[in-house]
Amino acid sequence: MPDLPADLRHPAAHRPGHGDPEWSAMRRILVVRPDNVGDVLMTGPVFRALRAVAPHASLDLLASPGGTAAAALLPEVDDVVTASVSWQQLDLVPGADPDADLVEELTARDHDAAIVLTSFSQSPWPAAELARRAGIGVRVGTSKEFGGALLTHWVPAPPDEVHQVDRMLGLLAAVGVPSQGHTLHARVPLDTHVPAALDLARYAVVAPGASCPSRRWPAERFAAVVRGLADDGLTVAVTGTEREAELVAAVAGDVGLPVTGLELGDLAAVLADAEVVVANNSGGVHLADAVGAPVVELFAGTETVDQYRPRSTRAEVLTRPVSCSPCRQLVCPFDQECLEIGPDEVLAASRRLRRVGVA
Structure with missing residues (x-):
């Protein structure tokens, strides 16, 4: 059997001719991470890197109800969209469109780009479809499996064992956003109530x-x-x-x-x-x-x-x-x-x- 090539990624991933987005020209960027508190806190290095390349953009986070509280501790997050998205629910009403209100809200916000963050076991394609329906022109994510053109910038998935922060920063680096370090950070509010x-x-x-x-x-x-x-x-x-x-x-x-x-x-x-x-x-x-x-x-x-x-x-x-x-x-x-x-x-x-x- 002939030797297999070292690069076995899907030919549609990171397609030639699809250059890096013009981050510095963007007005509003959506980061999608509708998971738990810890997952949101690990996006801190992502927001730090985005702020460096898009200093004038509004950086928004799509978060779950449980993860929303963590966004307030990330100084680079400008606004939060809180939603219980369909792909994180175990039970859905047959025939209903559970994301219809969210699509309407995101359409009104008029984001220039959506960056879909996932763990190794999650798929970016439901969020990419949501962003497409909302008219978001640049849609970035990483995946092993084929999902058509739902992502405009489909980055090949790293090995499963990669740390979650490195996974997210690697996604950004592939589309022209260099890392500003992988250290987590959180803003401790001034008006806290400690026992x-x-x-x-x-x-x-x-x-x-x-x-x-x-x-x-x-x-x-x-x-x-x-x-x-x-x-x-x-x-x-x-x-x-x-x-x-x-x-x-x-x-x-x-x-x-x-x-x-x-x-x-x-x-x-x-x-x-x-x-x-x-x-x-x-x-x-x-x-x-x-x-x-x-x-x-x-x-x-x-x-x-x-x-x-x-x-x-x-x-x-x-x-x-x-x-x-x-x-x-x-x-x-x-x-x-x-x-x-x-x-x-x-x-x-x-x-x-x-x-x-x-x-």
Whole structure:
């Protein structure tokens, strides 16, 4: 059998004759990332790069209801379009056009370009079709599979294991937008409300929640970490959403400070001054990464570590290799062997990372 050529990308991808868009001449650019808080925070380097090449353009973000709050922490984002897009929903009404109102709104906004950001397992083509219907002339995305001319600039997909930030910056570089660095960043609002018990205190933050059960390290092990950090002389804030109040209270026990229902900007302020943050693979880790807090991450096998690991701060990622990873399951069908990590290991990592030595 003859040797195959090194470049096996589809001949329609990055077609000759389709030059780079004229970014500096654009009035309005839409970045599409309708995912969760952590995914939006990882777009920070994308917006920084776009601002450098299009200093006068309005940079808008199409975000999910859950991801919208994170946009307020990205200083380069000018406006947000919040929508529950059809390709992120599990149930749709037959015969309905679930994106009709969104198409109408985007048409009125009159964007010059849409940049569709995806993970390795997502397709850009539904968003590209949405942008085409809205009359957006330049449509940029990356994909392995063929989708016709829905993308005007179809960039071949990088290897699956590439970090999400590098994946997004590589997409921009392919269409003439050079990187301004891959470090995450977040703007901590000036008018934040931080629990009074943390004022002037040396404290750690423990965040035991996650978006699904398969990503959650057991609560009793988190509770043991809280006790160990308290024994080190730290105030330990245990954070979570209002829906996680029962979990937060159980983990805090008699020694931790339960803190639930913080606005994302308030949580950013709390994390920014923490000596160390201990959390599952969740938006809290990416927020800690963006504000420079040292972080110990308990990483379940639902995803691949190298795609999401924190790189903007001092961090240790704790996990166990398993044959079923990445499973992307909401509930583990086994015994979470990927999170067979003891509290002593987590405490040791926390002590290595802390800004101030153990008391």
